[in-house]
Amino acid sequence: MAIEYIKLLEERLGDAAVESHSFRGFESAVVRSGAWERALEILKTDGKLNMLTDLCGLDHPGEKDRFEVVAHLYSVEKKKRVRLKTRCPEDDPSISTSTRVYPAADWFEREAFDMYGIRFDGHPNLKRILCHRDFVGHPLRKDYPKEKRQPFSTPDTLMDEMEILDPCDRPIVRSSDRKILDGVTIARSTIARSHDSRFLLNIGPSHPAMHGCFRVLVELDGERIRNAVPEIGYMHRCFEKEAEAHTWHQVIAYTDRLNYVSPIMNNAGYCMAVERLLDIEIPERAKWIRMLACEVSRICDHLVAVGANLVDIGALTNFWYLFNAREQFTDWIEALAGARLTATYTRIGGLSRDIPAGSNAQLRSCIKTMRQAIKDVAAMTKKNRILIDRTHGIGAISEEEAITRGFTGPCLRATGCAYDVRRAHPYYFYDDIEWDVPVGIRGDTYDRIFVRMEEMEQSARIIEQVLERLPEGPIMTSRRDVVLPPPHEVYGSIEGMMQHFKLAMHGIHPPEGEVYSYTEAANGELGFYIVSDGCERPYRARVRAPCFPIYQAFPMLIKGHLVADVVAIMGSLNIIAGELDR
Amino acid sequence: MNAMDISIAAARAVVIFGLVLSLIPVLIWMERKGAAYIQDRRGPNRAHILGFRLGGLVHMLADALKLLTKEEVTAAGVMKPLVFLAPALAFFAATATVAAVPFSGPISVAGQTLTLEVANMKAGLVYVLAISSLGAYALLLAGVTSQTSYSFLGAMRAASQFISYELALGMAALALFLVAGSLSLTDIAADQGAVLWRWNAFRQPLAFLIFMAALFAEASRLPFDLPEGDSEIVGYHVEYSSMRFAMFFMAEYAHIIVGSAVVAALFFGGWNIPFADQGLIAANAERIAAVAWPIAAVVLMLAGASIAQRFKKRFGDLRDYEPVMIGLPMMIAGVTLAILYAPLGDVILSTRWLPAAVTFVLGFTAVLAKTLLIASVFVWVRWTLPRFRYDQVMAFGWKILLPAGMLNLVVTAAIMLYLG
Known part of the structure; x- marks a missing residue:
């Protein structure tokens, strides 16, 4: 290759x-x-x-x-x-x-x-990122005990990072109101007291527009962002450490919590990685259903992302239009997996269950609602002067820059680069059906919003084709070293019972090796780098979260813009804390 | 000025401020229901007192009670008197403007000419502009004394926004002064008369648009709600809780009501009803009353019946009986009215004060209807548009509204000069 x-x-x-x-x-x-x-x-x-x-x-x-x-x-x-x-x-x-x-x-x-x-x-700022700066030890080392807890409550001032970053090179006007600034705004902030000539503002970790829990410390000149330092890790749950301590199957439930807006895509991504490690081909019907569930999840994710982004811009009503549609899709996911959010739907080698009866009609009605919602929202936003002025050229990034920064997904496609894993490296049957990759031209907030809007339509097309072509057949592979045998074999034959016992007691044992498996999740390329030493647990389960490199570029995107742009850009990047901090 | 005059003046002030205060929950209800129907949902409809939900209006009472009983939190190290002063000032500035607004046309009662307004000020327009701009100080105080970066940003936004839009507001109002030749709101309303195309909204369309836009900014309503900007900086009142926070909210709604009433007087002829001037109404008072009475009786009966037949077991408590509890009394009232028409009709229809009463009721209803209609535009716009960004607000105010206002003023002056 x-x-x-x-x-x-x-x-x-x-x-x-x-x-x-x-x-x-x-x-x-x-x-x-x-x-x-x-x-x-x-x-x-x-x-x-x-x-x-x-x-x-x-x-x-x-x-x-x-x-x-x-x-x-x-x-x-x-x-x-x-x-x-x-x-x-x-x-x-x-x-x-x-x-x-x-x-x-x-x-x-x-x-x-x-x-x-x-x-x-030679790293410019080699500092802890997910753990607290006072953390002792390195948690993913094999000799770090999983049960060890180190509670911290003092926030990082981030001033060390602020010092080494270059401020935005626009001219800074220092006016006579500096005295007011010093005396009034910063009085209660211990962070700013030592740097009292600057107007510093903590946006997050608890802030209405920081969907999830991130913090970005900005230095303001009036309302203009002069400099910005992000801090992440507030929602770090040690996914990778937990994965090393759980069996291959148990990890699936943890993947739900990565991008919690579209959990089935994480399930599918992880299962695909383990299947590649095991060298299993899952049944055709399972592939089609995974595509179906993933596209429904993608629509749900985009509906949330666009809705929340428009709320941040102040256009509140759109949120309800989009969420009406999402509600119906979530109903289907509930019927499919038994849970609305933490689906844990896929299994290594297939799926936990078949799609519910009446899915065809239900999903078609969902798509109808979604198309109407998209139409309504587009009518209210696409040509709205205020929205256009607020999003055109805001948080723009060029194609080359985005690629060097590791952007994937809608944020990369908004720059004009048509990279979509489903198209570039088709998995399942994505190359068998008709759909387009929507791209933007400027890579700004506006393009990111409307690339997502168009992707929903493309996902709807995929869903319609999947519903038409969904074949009959099993939903689990027949490999007995991976899948529990059916009940009649467990009770009726000694081989079946032994297989059941072995799997229930010792789990699956993929061969020694490493795979990097990648799927197109809602925010971009979701990669699982999985290393196996032949045991019933992963030796290493690394998640390449699409948000991680995107949020890394966030300070660069907001510098020179206004406070109101920070939340607009933030929303358009659709950073999900669960996936960012893992 | 004798005791009679003073008591009449005091009564007018109490009535009008009471009216504004009681319109606040109505407007909040309009806002919540309006938002709900714009957004494909039902809005408040659960809270009740003895089964009466009144279409969700009772929720506003529940909210007020909740806000009154909530803990008040004041940050340490702030100047407490100023923190207390800010919401009070906001509320004062928003409501005091109403003093110059006429709520009915002049009515002659017992040889005296009365108008439902607190004071007929010669410089009413100047008073409105002056008092409403005091609101900026309230927001500034709230933002600066809270000692939080976010509320400080909100205060800065408020100050610059208010200053920028006051000029446009003044420019638009000045054109009206040229047209009417008076600064009194009563005179301006009277000048427009009962002829629809003589209303300033049609004579001065540009001034009307500028005034409305500036009013949105002055009331800091979306798309101009930057001082609040709840998804960006949470707002100048981020440190306020409980009733002090509610005061800011009430001030916002009071501002809308009073602003709408001012617009009704300035641009929509105040108490005037299209093509039915005061003299015409007074002359035909008897006929109007004679027709209105049976119509009222029939409408009450029909409406009561249609409400009562919506009775359905849904909640399993008193709320189920709400349609009956409202519908039946309405039907009874309708029937009573119809019965009373025969014996009392002639007596009432021939009373001396009937013309005054009919003109007053119709004029007052016109003002109220216009005010609420204009207020509903505020609701509609809020749930439709995204929020401006700071630089857009400044550009819009200084580069579009102000020059347009000046142009309008100059053109109006030229036309007035030409017409003599």
Whole structure:
């Protein structure tokens, strides 16, 4: 698949390229830690791998080079991927940073540092990101006890980060009202007292427009954002640590809580990764139903995102129109999975249950409501002068910039780049049916809103075609090392009973290996990098959350804009805290 | 000025302020129901007193009670008198404007000419502009004394927005002064008369649009609700709770009511009813009353019957009987009216004060209807448009409204000069 990159590395790096291997069709190259940055640079410039989709750490206690750094690179033009790995020893866990090559690596490296204590030399701001700054130890190391708790309550002032960032270069007017500012606004803020010449404002973590729980500290000049420092981790629930402590199946319920607005897509993404690891092909009907459930989830997610975004802009009524439609889709999800939000619908090897009776009529009526809602909302917003003035050119990002920053999903498509995993790397039957990839032109808030609106229509088209073509058949694979045997076999045959016992007591045991599986979730490429050591639990279950690199670019997007734009941009990026903080 | 005059003046003030205060819950109800129907939902319809829900109006009472009994929180280290003063000032500025608004035409009773207004001020228009701009101080006080960055931003927005839009408001009002030749609201309303196309909304359409836009900004209603901006900065009143917070809200609604009443007087002829001037009504008072009486009786009976037949077991408590409890008395009242028409009709229809009473009732109803109709525009716009951004508000105020207002003033002056 991407053997050319391995050859390229071997050619250019010589001895520094240690080895290469391929598993389930995904090429990996291992390089010496000294050649890490050089290898990335070669792959980016000569290999045209322009997007760093993911970078994470890995722990192998007891081995000579204990820590491993894994980067997943992608070329949007060539649609090719490669995995690059390196190792560093426990006594000096440091490698050079990749932020100079890929700006998107900034937060990924901070997370690897936070979780494993790997130091990235030359990183501009190597600071904990998900854990509190006073946290002791590195939670994802295998020797960090899962039960250990470290409660903290003092907030980070973030002033250290504020100092190293470049403020927006627009002229700053310091007027005579400075005295009022000093005396009045900052009096109660301990943060600002030591920097009393600035007007600092904490937007979040508890703020009506910060849907979820994020904080961004902004320095204001009047209402203009001069500088901004985001802080995340308020909703960090140790998903990856929990995943390592649970069986392969138990993790599915945890994935619900990633992007909690469209949980079935996370279920499907995770199950797909484990299935790839197990090398299972799920039955055809299961594939079609997964597509169906995923597209319904995508519509739900976009309805929430657009509705909430318009609320932030002050157009409250649209929210109700969109939520009426969402309510009906959620009713169907409830009938499908038994829960409205935490669906836990898919299973490794298939689905937990078949679609409910009457789905065809129900979904068609949902789509009808949704189309009417979209029509109403478009009529109220699309040509509204106020909305256009508030969103055109606001939070705009160019296509190249977005790719370097690791943008995926609607936010990337709004810039004009038609990258959609469903189209670029079709899984299930996405290449068998007719649908379009909507793209924007300016990459601003307006485009992001209306790309989402159009995607809902495309998802509706997919749903209609799936409903027409849905074949009969089983919904679970017949592989007995993965799926419980049917009751009559459990009670009626010794093999069935033994299989049931083995699965119930010991769970499934995927072969040793690693996969990076990616699907198009509502916010972009949802990647699961899963490493198995052959046990009943994942050795490492890394989530590449689409929000993570997008929120990383948030300060860049808001600098120079006004306070009101912050919430508009925030809403249009659709940052979901559950997925961002994991 | 004798004791009689003073007591009449005091009575007028009490009646009019009472009217504004009692219209506030009605407007909040209009807002919530209006929002609900715009947004495809039902709105408040559950709370009740002895089964009476009154279409959700009782909810406003429940809300008021809740707000009154809530804990008041005052941040440490603030100047308490100023924190208390802000909501009071907001409410004062919003309601005091009503003093210059006429709620009925002049009526002759017992040789005296009376108008339902607190004071017929010669400089009524100036008074309205002056008092309503005091509202800016309330918002400033609230925002600055709260000592929170968010409310401070709200106060800054309020100050700049109010200053910017007051000019446009004044420009629009000045054109009316040129047309009517008086600054008194009563005179301006009387000048428009009962001829529909002589109303200022049609004679001065540009001034009307400017005035309405500026009024939205002055009342800080969406799309101009930047001082509040609840999804961005939460607003100048973020540190206020309980009844002090409610005062700001009531001030906002009072502002809308009073503003609508001012618009009704300035642009929609006040108490005037299209094509039926005061003299005509007074001359035909007897006929109007003679027709209205049986119509009222029939309408009461029919409406009562249609309400009563909606009786249905739904809640399992007193609320089920609400249609009957309202419908039956209405039917009884209708029947009573019909019965009384024969013996009492002639007596009442031939009384001396009937013309005055009929003119007053019709004029007052006209003012009220116009006010509520204009207020419903505020509700409608709020649930339709997105919010402006700060720079857009400034650009709109200074680059569009103010020049347009000036242009309108100059053109009006030229026309007035030409017409002599």
